[in-house]
Amino acid sequence: xxxxxxxxxxxxxxxxxxxxxxxxxxxxxxxxxxxxxxxxxxxxxxxxxxxxxxxxxxxxxxxxxxxxxxxxxxxxxxxxxxxxxxxxxxxxxxxxxxxxxxxxxxxxxxxxxxxxxxxxxxxxxxxxxxxxxxxxxxxxxxxxxxxxxxxxxxxxxxxxxxxxxxxxxxxxxxxxxxxxxxxxxxxxxxxxxxxxxxxxxxxxxxxxxxxxxxxxxxx
Amino acid sequence: xxxxxxxxxxxxxxxxxxxxxxxxxxxxxxxxxxxxxxxxxxxxxxxxxxxxxxxxxxxxxxxxxxxxxxxxxxxxxxxxxxxxxxxxxxxxxxxxxxxxxxxxxxxxxxxxxxxxxxxxxxxxxxxxxxxxxxxxxxxxxxxxxxxxxxxxxxxxxxxxxxxxxxxxxxxxxxxxxxxxxxxxxxxxxxxxxxxxxxxxxxxxxxxxxxxxxxxxxxxxxxxxxxxxxxxxxxxxxxxxxxxxxxxxxxxxxxxxxxxxxxxxxxxxxxxxxxxxxxxxxxxxxxxxxxxxxxxxxxxxxxxxxxxxxxxxxx
Numbered sequence: 351x352x353x354x355x356x357x358x359x360x361x362x363x364x365x366x367x368x369x370x371x372x373x374x375x376x377x378x379x380x381x382x383x384x385x386x387x388x389x390x391x392x393x394x395x396x397x398x399x400x401x402x403x404x405x406x407x408x409x410x411x412x413x414x415x416x417x418x419x420x421x422x423x424x425x426x427x428x429x430x431x432x433x434x435x436x437x438x439x440x441x442x443x444x445x446x447x448x449x450x451x452x453x454x455x456x457x458x459x460x461x462x463x464x465x466x467x468x469x470x471x472x473x474x475x476x477x478x479x480x481x482x483x484x485x486x487x488x489x490x491x492x493x494x495x496x497x498x499x500x501x502x503x504x505x506x507x508x509x510x511x512x513x514x515x516x517x518x519x520x521x522x523x524x525x526x527x528x529x530x531x532x533x534x535x536x537x538x539x540x541x542x543x544x545x546x547x548x549x550x551x552x553x554x555x556x557x558x559x560x561x562x563x564x565x566x567x568x569x
Numbered sequence: 570x571x572x573x574x575x576x577x578x579x580x581x582x583x584x585x586x587x588x589x590x591x592x593x594x595x596x597x598x599x600x601x602x603x604x605x606x607x608x609x610x611x612x613x614x615x616x617x618x619x620x621x622x623x624x625x626x627x628x629x630x631x632x633x634x635x636x637x638x639x640x641x642x643x644x645x646x647x648x649x650x651x652x653x654x655x656x657x658x659x660x661x662x663x664x665x666x667x668x669x670x671x672x673x674x675x676x677x678x679x680x681x682x683x684x685x686x687x688x689x690x691x692x693x694x695x696x697x698x699x700x701x702x703x704x705x706x707x708x709x710x711x712x713x714x715x716x717x718x719x720x721x722x723x724x725x726x727x728x729x730x731x732x733x734x735x736x737x738x739x740x741x742x743x744x745x746x747x748x749x750x751x752x753x754x755x756x757x758x759x760x761x762x763x764x765x766x767x768x769x770x771x772x773x774x775x776x777x778x779x780x781x782x783x784x785x786x787x788x789x790x791x792x793x794x795x796x797x798x799x800x801x802x803x804x805x806x807x808x809x810x811x812x813x814x815x816x817x818x819x820x821x822x823x824x825x826x827x828x829x830x831x832x833x834x835x836x837x838x839x840x841x842x843x844x845x846x847x848x849x850x851x852x853x854x855x856x857x858x859x860x861x862x863x864x865x866x867x868x869x870x871x872x873x874x875x876x877x878x879x880x881x882x883x
Contacts, residue, residue, distance in 0.1 A: 355835045360757040362676035362695055365724055365733065390830075392838050397863050399785035399797055401826045401840045426733075427726040430698055430863065432674070432783075434801060435757075435838050449831045491793065495828040513826050513840075516789050530727050546828055556795075556821045558847035561878035565793055565847070569824050 354379065358418075359436040365426075368436050369419035375438060380411040383442045386506060387411070389418050393425040393433040400514040400523055404531070407446035407506040414438070417505055417536065424530050428523075446507040451499040452542035455521065461545065462494065462517060468549040473566060478554055483564050491515050492568040493555075495546035498528050500537035508537045515567060601632075602639050604653050609639045617641065619651060645746060646712035650768060660750075660766045662774035667708040668752045669778025670694065670701065670860075672760035672805070677744050677753050690744035693717075693737035701781060702734045704860045708778075709738055758801040758838075762808050772812050773856055779809065781860040785842075786867040792874045794867070796845040796853055799826075803841045810843050816856070818849045851875065 356379075358371040372389070380387070391404040404421045408414060418436055425433050453461075469490050473479055479488060493515045500508040510527055514520040524543075531537045555569035598610035598618060608620040609632065619627040619641065627649070631642040638652035646664025650657050660668065671677065675694045682689055694705045702719065709717045720735040747753070750763040762775055780798060788794040800806040806823055813820045826840040845853050854868045 355837055357757065357837050361674065362693070364735075365722065388834060390836070394799065394840065396783075396785060397787070399787045399795070399799065399826075399842075403830075405830075423724055423726065426697065426724065427731075434840075437837055439835060441833070443833075445831070445833045448833065489793070491789075493826070509831075511828070513828055516787065518790065533727060555824050556844050556846065560793065560847050561882055567795070567844070569826075 355437055355439040357435050357437045359422075361432055361434055365422070368422045369415040372418040372436065372438060373415035376411045376414045379440060384411075384440050385409060386441045386444050386446060387414060388439045388441070388445065389414060389421065390435075390437045390439070391418070391421050391425045391433060392435045392437070393431055395428055395523065396430045396432055398514070398516070398519055398523075400512055400520055402510065402512040402523075402527070404527070405449075405509040405511065406502070406536070407449075407508075408504070409444070409506055413504055420534060420536050421508075421531070424527060424534060424536070427530055428526075444506070449499065449507060449509050451497045451509070451544035453544050455543050458496070458543050458545050459517075459521075465492070465549055466490070469552070469568065472549055473552075473554065473568065476554060478557065479564070479566055482557055482559065486559075486562055486564045488564045488566060490566045490568055492552055493547055494520065496520055496524055497544045497546070498524055499541040499543075500528060500531060501539055501541050502537040504536055515569075601634050602651075604639075604651055605655070607651050607656065609634065609651060619649075658766060659768050660763065660771045660775075661712070662770050663708055663711040665767055665771035665774040666778035667705070667712055668747065668750065668763060669775035669780075670705060670708070670782050671747065671778075672752050672762070673779045673782025673784075673800075674701065675705070675753065675782075677747050679744070689739055690741040691737050691739055692743050692747060693735060695733065695735050697731070697733045698861075699732075699734055700862060701860060702736045704781065705736050713738065713740070713743055715740065715743070756802070758805075760800070760802060760805040762805070762812060764808065764812065767812075769816060772816055776809065776812060776816075776857050777859060780857060781864070784859060784864065786859075786864050786871075788867055788870065794850070794871055794874070796850060797842045798845075799840060799842045801838050801840060803839070806841050806843065813845070818853065819846050820844065820849075821846060 358375055359368045386407055386409050389406045394401050404425050406417045406421055469492055473490055494517055496512045498510040502508050512520050512524055528540050552568040555567040558565040597613045601611040602609040606622050610618040617629045617632040618625050629641040633640040638650055641649040643649055646661045648659050648661050650659045677692050680689050696702055706717050709715050715738055717736045717738045722733050723730045751761050752763055753760050783799050785797045810820045821844040823841050823843045830836045850871055
């Protein structure tokens, strides 16, 4: 099936249009062969630069408007947030069953600690790092993709995804957003977490000299 | 201003400049500056004349005579710069900042009124915090002598109802003035800085406007900090990066803050960014800065932390 992904709302449009635009699109495009649709709210926390996505899968065309609007306001419910877009993709198969993130946060943190060691081992030897280090303390700041799977009665599944290089505020924000999705009645509970951007997926982004330290931002 | 060719607009702006001050025959002038074919003369009673090959081509009430150029004020946030390179229209810093802010967070659009028979034009900014709304209003006043309409709207949050703001100039002339500069659209995230109309002061102001909207100052608990500019439109971001380079900054390459979605899914929007390196942070704070209080607060912290670091090093 040709990808049918459509951006239905972007920043600058009226907030009330999220629901209207999504419902209008679904009424025109939902055909008999559609088994599932994915609603994606894309946003950025301006102050910290955390990029995040709230994704809902549903097989019920009638629930799309409510889910899109509700999750849009969840995404917006922070001090200074820019919701950059709301998009919808239609599928002729059930895709949500493939998105399974069931680790505990403790497991994720343990694995990230292990990644830290692997990062030091791999990137300390990089010529770009070695050429500037010259006895200075090197600090690696890796980007991490954190995922959270939530069970839902309204949707087939809800997933929250975040990308940032400072894990601690990202973890707090993940807890905040997931509990908000639950409190607003869109999800029942958190099923688990996972992460992406293993050491082999990372590359050197920026290198900053900061006093006697070398900061290596890995992306 | 308005539609039509850029030459016609230029002539109109030029003419508007002329209208500000009427010429008096018995006025005494002295030469303030000469640039090749052009001569800038200042009247004893105030006001300026611009001559090309001895012929008066413009009379202005205000001018800024600087070392290597003279800048005359035209209307609607435009200035006329005369230098050894000739003459060119440039944006005033206020207009450049408005363009930057609109490019990052604003909208320029044509819409159909209720019933579909009438057409309206809107230049607007949406924000969940009121501070940028205030900046937009001030810049609209400075450039177009207009007070934008402010709509306070409400949305439900976990803590109850929260306000968000939409501030808009409903004007075909203003919309076309900004469209003609090509600052925003036609794609939803597309923007282009009007580089040919920006002098260094204008570039800094444009970047300040853009940064206030789509810039970010992040700081870890340990004090490491990053100054970044985000956009979903890579080409425009590259043009911003070049502007920083023109101003002597050393921005990083453009990176993606993006992870592939789950197999089978597609994502239309990418988050791109570039960073201002540590070595340029203090210069960035001094020369570019931001209109946002949160950015300003973090800038003060950066200055403090860097000062301490430097002391430790010494």
